[in-house]
Amino acid sequence: MPFNPPLLVALAALASALALACGRPRAVDVTNEPLTQTPDPATSRREAMVRHQIEARGVADAAVLAAMRRVPRHLFVPPGLADEAYADSPLPIGHGQTISQPYIVAYMSEALQVGKQHRVLEIGTGSGYQAAVLGELAGEVYTIEIVAPLGEQARALLERLGYANVHVRVGDGYGGWPERAPFDRIIVTAAPDHVPPPLVEQLAVGGIMVLPVGEWYQEMVTLTRTTDGVVERRTIPVRFVPLTRSPAP
Numbered sequence: 377m378p379f380n381p382p383l384l385v386a387l388a389a390l391a392s393a394l395a396l397a398c399g400r401p402r403a404v405d406v407t408n409e410p411l412t413q414t415p416d417p418a419t420s421r422r423e424a425m426v427r428h429q430i431e432a433r434g435v436a437d438a439a440v441l442a443a444m445r446r447v448p449r450h451l452f453v454p455p456g457l458a459d460e461a462y463a464d465s466p467l468p469i470g471h472g473q474t475i476s477q478p479y480i481v482a483y484m485s486e487a488l489q490v491g492k493q494h495r496v497l498e499i500g501t502g503s504g505y506q507a508a509v510l511g512e513l514a515g516e517v518y519t520i521e522i523v524a525p526l527g528e529q530a531r532a533l534l535e536r537l538g539y540a541n542v543h544v545r546v547g548d549g550y551g552g553w554p555e556r557a558p559f560d561r562i563i564v565t566a567a568p569d570h571v572p573p574p575l576v577e578q579l580a581v582g583g584i585m586v587l588p589v590g591e592w593y594q595e596m597v598t599l600t601r602t603t604d605g606v607v608e609r610r611t612i613p614v615r616f617v618p619l620t621r622s623p624a625p
């Protein structure tokens with residue numbers, strides 16, 4: 377066909393007219409789109425949190441980093457603090473308690489070396505955020521909270537988010553959860569002044585426990601149970617709320 381500019385222009389106009397007529401309308405009604413397709417505005421804030429607060433301080437476990445990128449931390453803080461959820465600090469969650477700083481959650485999760493083959497016990501459910509991160513990494517998570525309204529709120533949120541492998545119980549976690557023992561991993565997110573012996577008993581041989589220990593001055597302790605006893609390693613100085621005890625019956 378000979379080169380014919382007017383014909384080409386006409387064909388192009390026809391093509392775009394057809395495209396407009398047949399194409400999807402520009403204004404898409406999103407109200408019926410499934411939730412998973414709506415962009416999560418917190419995704420980029422989580423990405424920044426992982427890069428600048430967690431990877432930058434040396435946490436490198438790929439599964440832990442992926443879990444920290446996935447769990448919607450802003451849903452675990454009081455609604456008025458949602459804007460602060462990805463900040464580099466702990467936040468109040470009511471009842472004088474706090475949700476831990478993101479880095480500390482990642483640090484403890486990495487130290488715990490959790491895999492899908494593991495059953496994990498957590499003492500100090502609080503907001504349920506650490507439990508959700510563990511729910512991403514572990515097979516089953518058992519978590520105990522002493523403040524009933526916090527435990528109930530965390531249970532409801534974890535259920536709403538689909539963490540069917542996370543089981544919340546309200547009570548004093550000092551004595552562990554004997555009916556579900558032994559555990560491959562144990563994490564305590566409130567500070568006792570000594571390692572609670574019932575938790576050591578409920579740790580499987582070959583298992584790892586990570587917990588802050590101390591009163592005013594606290595250190596993170598990583599404890600491994602071997603056939604000969606326990607090996608304790610003290611790592612970083614930390615500041616957690618104290619592990620409280622329910623009054624003896």
Ligand code: SAH
Pocket residue numbers: 473474475476499500501502503504505506507520521522523526547548549550565566617618619620621622
């Ligand atoms: N892991 C939590 C951090 C919670 S702060 C999170 O991700 O949000 C510590 C929590 O431990 C508080 O909620 C506190 O009420 C709880 N706690 C303190 N002593 C406890 C005990 N003896 N048994 C169970 N929970 C306890």
